[in-house]
Amino acid sequence: MTLHLLIEGVASLLLVAGGAFIFIGSLGMTHLRDFYMRLHGPTKATTLGIGCMLGASMIYFWASEGKPDIQEVLITIFLFITAPVSAHLLAKTGLHLKLKHVEKTAGRPAELRREEVGEKPVPHPDRGYD
16 A cells, blocks of 8 residues: 555656646746747657656556556656657758847857858868868
8 A cells, every 4th residue: 555655646746746747837938038048848848748648647657557568668668768859950040041040149169160160161071062
């Protein structure tokens, strides 16, 4: 009885944490200023939120049924693999389309070379400039 109560407490804590992460990610999507800043909401906070909720579901049903459910494990793996890939593709598309960004957060670190900030073409490592 005590173990089952402890497992329910852990699952409840994970559900609350997941809901908080999803809420914070949703706020980030509505309040952040440009496309690049808005990418953080769905890619980081929401992924953690869904991961917490899936973890709670796995823990609870594993304890109640006595065996792990492979579908939830596969969903979690798929989520943690595809979310960073899709975020990377969205960011690269935004850079390719030269979407506007907030100048305050643009950043021009001194250690970047000119070709790394888009002022001239990036040289090919083997052939130089094409």
